[in-house]
Amino acid sequence: MPEETITVPTIIRSNRLIGHLKGQDKGPTIFFFGGIHGNEKAGVVAIEKVFEQLQSMTETLSGSVIGIQGNTPALFQNKRFLDTDLNRLWTTKNIDRIKSKQESELGIEEKELLGIHDLIISLLNAQSPPFYFIDLHTTSSKTLPFVTINDALINRNFAKLFPVPIILGIEEFLEGPLLSYMNEKGYVSLGFESGQHEVISAVDNAVAFIWLTLVNTGALPKNEIPFFKPHFEQLENAAKGNSTFYEVEQRFALSKNDEFIMYPGFESFQKVKKGTILGVNNDIKVETPKSSQLFMPLYQKQGAEAFFLIREIPKWILKISEVLRKIKADNLLVALPGIKWNDSGRGSLKVNLKIARFYAKSLFHLLGYRNRTIDSTHIIIQNRERNARNDMYRNEPWF
Structure with a gap:
């Protein structure tokens, strides 16, 4: 049977702050982002679910937990983006360029970037370290849940606490992700891909990841969270016991004018042999240049990458x-x-x-x-x- 799908959140707020809870004791400040891509609603739904439950737990909470909604206009239309990919704009050069524009000149995602950026800065100035940034996403293909990180040891060591695969090196192929920008500031920053768009397990995996993050950062005591073990086992089972480190070794990029169609049945982490035909681009068959593992094959209209290839790191x-x-x-x-x-x-x-x-x-x-x-x-x-x-x-x- 096909898996149950998620519905669009009943409330997509104009105020992008999903929640901000502060505990009684000092502790970490954790930022959770959902919906940076507007067709990836699971993160928004998951953050809302956790905040509903977390409201009654502030006595055991240390530090601050912040939930931020990403691309609100695109969420309304269930599209990855409307003008340009919000998760490809986060470079210092781009931000300075966007800030220099008149408001009437700004595109939709440029306005969203400024709103998110200003909110982050204001919250950072008002909170105490250590700071953590977690960006929740989903993919267009079937996948194991996984973590993506920029390759710094603080990211590696923190990511190892989660029972899912960890992907290194994607920053070499993508310019302007939110987490790369935060990582350049020196902060622990993780992306979590919880599953395929629209399916309910993507929400469940994101909820589990949020709770594990709250415990792993010390914001909540593990021994007082009776559902920690079930959430850990949920992610472990969803990842099929795979907590391997992988490295991105190749990206099949798409231009605006390309018409790419991925053949059905492919999914992330699937092993593919050299010469496997994955789809067609502008009516030309696309095949794998080497035997490898497939990563994030594209099954949606919007996107600048048809797929990646990854390999295990010993x-x-x-x-x-x-x-x-x-x-x-x-x-x-x-x-x-x-x-x-x-x-x-x-x-x-x-x-x-x-x-x-x-x-x-x-x-x-x-x-x-x-x-x-x-x-x-x-x-x-x-x-x-x-x-x-x-x-x-x-x-x-x-x-």
């Missing part, structure tokens, strides 16, 4: 990477020809393109460098570890 590589980052081995990279620091804060490297082809991409990944910016002669690669506010999280039990 545990020993993760461990070596952790050691090298802790000792700041990337200081040695500037001794290599064609590589120098791009800024005085040593947060990014400038690499000569003529020489870069001789260096393995995996070397930069080990040391925490991703998110390339390319010009005609050089690439700029940024290190999340250099920006991470480790001191803010040093006393957290998961650190």
Whole structure:
């Protein structure tokens, strides 16, 4: 039988603040976002469900819990976006550009960005650290629930507390996600994809993830939450016991004029052999260039990616990477020809393109460098570890 679908929330508020609860004791400040894409309602519904129950638990709550609704106009129309993808606008350059516009010049998503940005800043200034940012999403295809993170150790260590797969490296292929922007500020930031659009299990998985987040951050005591174990087991079962780390290795990008149709039956984490025909783009068959695992195949009209390919990361590589980052081995990279620091804060490297082809991409990944910016002669690669506010999280039990 097909799974029960969710209905559009009965109230999509003009005030984007879903809820803001503050406990009696000091503790973390946790931001939950839902509906950044307007056809992904499960996150909004899940945040509302948790806040309804959390209202009566403020005596045991430490810190602050904040729920924020994303793209309100797109939620009304059940569309991913109306003018432009809200989750591709979050760069400092874009935000400055949008702020410089007259109000009459702003697009729909640009107005949404300014509203969300102003709300975040006002709340950050009024709350106490440590800060956590959780963005709830769903996918157009069937999928295991999973976490996406920018590749910093604080994100890795926190993400490991959840019994779901963890995807690294997507920031190299996407420009402007909300969580990448927050991660560049040094905060722990996780994206959680709870399941397929519209199905009720996506709401249930998001609800479970929110409760686990509240416990894992120390906002709620685990021993006083009788439904912690059922929620943990729900996610564990939905993920089929898979809590592996994966890395995005390839993206099949789409332009505005492309007409892509994914063939039915594909889903995230499915193993595909080289030459598997996945669909057609502009009437040309699209096949996998190598044997790999499929990730987020596109089954909706809006979207700039037809699919990604991912691969498992061996545990020993993760461990070596952790050691090298802790000792700041990337200081040695500037001794290599064609590589120098791009800024005085040593947060990014400038690499000569003529020489870069001789260096393995995996070397930069080990040391925490991703998110390339390319010009005609050089690439700029940024290190999340250099920006991470480790001191803010040093006393957290998961650190």
